Amino acid sequence: MRVMVNGEEYVTEKHTITQLLDEMGIVPGRVAVEVSLKVIKRADYDNFSLRDGDVIEIVKFVGGGQLSVSDSE
Amino acid sequence: MEDTLTIKGIEFRSRLWIGTGKYKDFEETRRVIEASGADVVTVAVRRVNITDRKSENLLDHIEPEKYKILPNTAGCYTVEDALRYSRLAREAGVSDMVKLEVIGDEKTLFPDTMGLLMATEILAKEGFIVFPYTNDDPIMAKRLENAGAAAVMPLGAPIGSGLGIRNPYNIKIILEGAKVPVIVDAGVGTASDATFAMELGCDAVLMNTAIAGARDPLAMAEAMRHAVIAGRLAYKAGRIPKKLYATASSPLGGML
DSSP states (O other), X not given: OEXXXXXXXXXXXXXXXXXXXXHHXXXXXXXXXXXTTEEEOGGGTTTOOOOTTOEEEEEEEEEESSSOEEOOO | OOOOEEETTEEESOSEEEEOTTOSSHHHHHHHHHHHTOSEEEEEEEEOOSSSTXXXXXXXXXXXXXXXXXXXXTTOOSHHHHHHHHHHHHHTTSOSEEEEOOBOXXXXXXXXXXXXHHHHHHHHHTTOEEEEEEOSOHHHHHHHHHTTOSSBEEOSSSTTOOOOOSOHHHHHHHHHHOSSOBEEESOOOSHHHHHHHHHTTOSEEEESHHHHTSSSHHHHHXXXXXXXXXXXXXXXXXXXXXXXXXXXXXXXXXXX
């Protein structure tokens, strides 16, 4: 199925967030995930079903003060 | 001598809170935080880089076990965005605290206080510990407090301006009326600005650019640590009143 991940098209056969993060090599501990504008609780990563066309956002913390954001990467 | 700041049951050992933006790398960020003695560090919420997924995480360098991570909603111009970022931050799992910013205008980065008040009320009801970045407006500070803010964070001057505390009288009025802690957020340029804020009676000071933008951020972090401690002590010690004429401090008795 085709989904959007952080603004980019992404093709996957994974159907849960746990599987998707694993496929992408992202450690689930320090990120948050939103699917089509709904924030997903970490406890639901295993059972929330992803669907074709979902818009997924995966975020983390970066250096930031007051609007002065630097990604330091 | 214990002088701990406690907000909603959370104990803060330092009254200097710092932002983590604008540093050249994680190592510098870590060393600055250490030199500042801060135990609260603000962070922003941004997309994971999906083309370079192995990239390091800030939290690998600023251990959440050692510091209190305060996610902000920097860059949010609407209530909806501020709520969205706050909820994501909470789910990223470090705490229920959020430094709430609803920005009104790109040029001044002044808060949109109407939006801020709405967002504060909603998030406080959802159980967030809300730290709203607001104007130096005593009425708005009161309204934020009534809406459930855990503390109010009036600006001293525009973000990154380094102009210091532009309206100490308003900050004093805010302090007089507030039943929640008052933390000056934004505007500090150098150590004396931070001391001044603390001498007014503020509970803490939050800064980023003053340290990150200094020629030697590490030295400035240390200066700020001393500045905040000095200001706090002076406030508690109680300064002498200002007078127009001299008062001799040596005894007059026993003179030849």
